[in-house]
Amino acid sequence: MKNTYSLLILFVITILFSACGPTISGTGEQSFKTSKAKMEEKLDKTEKEDLEKALRVIMLKAMKEKWNSPEKNEGKTFDKMVMEMIDGKTYSAIISYAEDFLKADRDEKIKNAETEIDSLQKEKIKTEAIIKKIAAFKLTKISISEDESFDEKQPYLDLVFTNTSAYNLTGEYMFNIEIFSKKTGQRIAAQGQGGTWNDDYVLKPNETFEDHQPLLSEAVAHTNLWKTAEYPIIDFSPYDLVIKAYATKITTKKEGTIERPKANAAYFDTEIKKLNEEIAALKEQKGTLNELELTNK
Incomplete structure (x- = not known):
């Protein structure tokens, strides 16, 4: 005692x-x-x-x-x-x-990062819902044909989009065309296309919209095989081309004009991953001076 x-x-x-x-x-x-x-x-x-x-x-x-x-x-x-x-x-x-x-x-x-993750997750859900709606104006066929422009034959890109939604499409629409090198994955060309359908025009569910336009000049210049090509071309591999087209804007009477967000799901996943890594690193910190290094003494 x-x-x-x-x-x-x-x-x-x-x-x-x-x-x-x-x-x-x-x-x-x-x-x-x-x-x-x-x-x-x-x-x-x-x-x-x-x-x-x-x-x-x-x-x-x-x-x-x-x-x-x-x-x-x-x-x-x-x-x-x-x-x-x-x-x-x-x-x-x-x-x-x-x-x-x-x-x-x-x-x-840590709290701020968790709050930001929650916000990003909500934005991701909204973004995916919008992209899903726009994706209903779906590319269902793509090929390259030959046509004349200014009395000269040249490759033309033929796109067929189908309205796979349950709603009529009308008014403004837009889609992007992106062309890549199959060998390198490098983007060769990109261009947005679109317009406004007349008030009396409606693209009903399961109906198709066709677009016929000259193949982007950068893609034409990418290969010299066009003179010996057999049209229509549906396999672009021999020309070292990968062609993508997707809707970026549609309009319905119910929801008005819907535009594709600049960010996609992958962006949100990347940002959320970074924040989770940041949180993990912060949780390792004990909050003591021993963890700090004194510099410029």
């Missing part, structure tokens, strides 16, 4: 000694330098480095607070804010104050 009391007394004395150690003065630059030098007299090399780390972390806290609450901190310099934060604090209090900020900042970043 006696030993227990002795240990308890020793613990209390240690706490009191720590609490009553030298404190930093934040009343002015000179008093800060003097009080800091006095504090460092009782610190070893590692503790001095931790003190410097803590002061830099507290500077970051000041910068963050001024950014988040400019009106509250109007007219205050970062140095002034730091002085107010550390005034009267002991070494251990300064270390704790800095590490509390590191932990709070880490937790805030």
